[in-house]
Amino acid sequence: MPADDQQLYRVLKKRFGYANFRDGQLETIHSILAGQNVLAVLPTGGGKSLLYQLPGYIINRPILVVSPLLSLMQDQINRLRLLGEKRVLQLSGELQGQQRNQALHQLAHYRFIFASPEILINPAVNRALRTVKWGLMVIDEAHCISQWGPDFRPEYLLLAKIHQQLHRPPLLMVTATATPTVRQDIISKIGLLPAQVHQVVRSVNRQNIFLAVERFQNEQDKMTRLKELLLHLPLPGVVYFASRKIASQVAEWLRKQTNLAVAAYHAGIPSLERYRLQQQFMKGQVQVICATSAFGMGIDKSNIRFVIHYHLPASLESYVQEIGRAGRDGRLSCAILMVSPGDAQIQVTLTAVDLPSADLLDQVRLNKLPARVLGDQADLFKFYLDHGYHGQQIVQSFHKRAHESHRRLHKMMAYITDDLCRRQQIANYFGEPLQGQVPCCDVDQPSWLQDHFWQEQVNQPNSIDEEDQLDWRSHLRRLLLPGNFSGQ
Known part of the structure; x- marks a missing residue:
């Protein structure tokens, strides 16, 4: 066994209590430690959290984990604390006042920092993140970049910009399910070319x-x-x-x-x-x-x-x-x-978006009409307008998304x-x-x-x-x- 693998197995046993890696884990960790960007598609239950947690004890620089749900973040944090890890932080709206200011000034002292895409664009948080020399940026449940970003959580579309603002640390994107098309979409939306990403893909098949x-x-x-x-x-x-x-x-x-x-x-x-x-x-x-x-x-x-x-x-x-x-x-x-x-x-109704006309969107963009005329999803459309999209671009984007939703259904x-x-x-x-x-x-x-x-x-x-x-x-x-x- 190569010397570097011996170290990985020692950390695996000492920190996590496992004797062996699951399929795809070792290949992914090798690529991360080599400084590569990685897209890892491992089946549900394949041990995706280990992919960034174990390198955290070798890289010895802070690791930023972007996660879609507070409950998911809290679960990962609880697991790390049960393993004895104290240098872990969750950035969320629940962190307020002096407690937030203190945490932001001490980011470099944490080993694992969890955050949602929405909190990353908060000006104070974003400024603090830029001061840290990151060892790794992780996007957990990376399929959300493709499936949620355009019409549910548009902040996912800003992760490419945030990665650039953080001086492009190695990037790990992990998910359990992604077709070849979705994998290409994830890589494109994060601002990379396929040649810049090592893909570790294992079968979704669970024959049991x-x-x-x-x-x-x-x-x-x-x-x-x-x-x-x-x-x-x-x-x-x-x-x-x-x-x-x-x-x-x-x-x-x-x-x-x-x-x-x-x-x-x-x-x-x-x-x-x-x-x-x-x-x-x-x-x-x-x-x-x-x-x-x-x-x-x-x-x-x-x-x-x-x-x-x-x-x-x-x-x-x-x-x-x-x-x-x-x-x-x-x-x-x-x-x-x-x-x-x-x-x-039911699914058609759930995925339907009451889309305003391109002209109405442009009227709001030019401040000729208030955003409330855009309806119940005004905040969603205002996000695109605030980030430089014109009305026709938004309409075309949402029509494309509707077509894709119907294809999947x-x-x-x-x-x-x-x-x-x-x-x-x-x-x-x-x-x-x-x-x-x-x-x-x-x-x-x-x-x-x-x-x-x-x-x-x-x-x-x-x-x-x-x-x-x-x-x-x-x-x-x-x-x-x-x-x-x-x-x-």
Whole structure:
């Protein structure tokens, strides 16, 4: 083993308690320590936080971690503190007055500094950041640059400028899901050329997660089926919804119907309560979380046995990211997508933007009209106007985004309706080969709980033991085989 690798393994064992690196970790860390820009696409549960945490103990310069959610930042900070790291800071709106001023004057003394894109453009914060000699800049959940930046969190579009302001330290961009097109978009929006970025890409395929789709004619059948699944599937699990209101309503109904510990989780719940729910779920005190997409980033619970989507996700990227939270311990798990009429329209409504005319946008840009005439999303459009965009440029950009959203939703619908193996569809979408797969979904194996299939799974590394196998078979045979439920 080369001398530099010996040091990496020593730090891995001493600081993090691991004997070996996961696939893709060592290659990524080598590139970071060589001063390269890196885009790492590793599957959910692939240990992406280690990619910057371990180099932090070798580079010995501050590392800036740009993260999309306060809960995700807090989770990473808590984990570092449990490992004994004290030199860690979260820059957020909660840091105020003298406490913020003191932290900004001492940035160079911290090892890890976490911040959202929005806080980075605060003038006082930005000035302080420019005074530090950074060892590494990290963009966690880097797919947000492509998917969120244009029409949800436009501050992501300023990360290229911020990277330049910080004198271009080595850049690490990490995500669990990114098609070749999205990877190119991430690199372009961060202001780099493909030749300037080393890409470490591993398959999104998680063969221990069985894929299934169930169709329903009405909402009542869907709810009844969900109750049956939760009463018989191994726990814990996550049920995803597109609506906060429905997530809360269904969670309440399930509590009454099942006597299970079920909780709703979404952005409308106060942050302190959301954190408490996260901790209860991690400790097993909550068995089922009924959540919107606000739940999941930073939740590293290894024994989630199922992920059910009550509503249609907006894209295969979102779907793969969310189902990847199941079965991180390598044991057999399942992902069930429940579909009923009108689900696609929910996503169309959620992604729709009430776009003003180019003329109206220009009138606001020239201060001839107040920004409030731009409607409920005035702040979003004002961001573009304040950064030099003209009305027609904004309109064209949002039309392009709408077209892309519809394309992704079309691919998501094809996943449901096509006869092709579901895992093969996902591999095709992400531009990956898929070879030597056992039956893996309800298309390939409608009676997938037959003995020969399960025996093949049991022979896989980290598979379920015999007792678990029998438990799964007895519970799922009557639930998931075709024709066993009137709502299918």
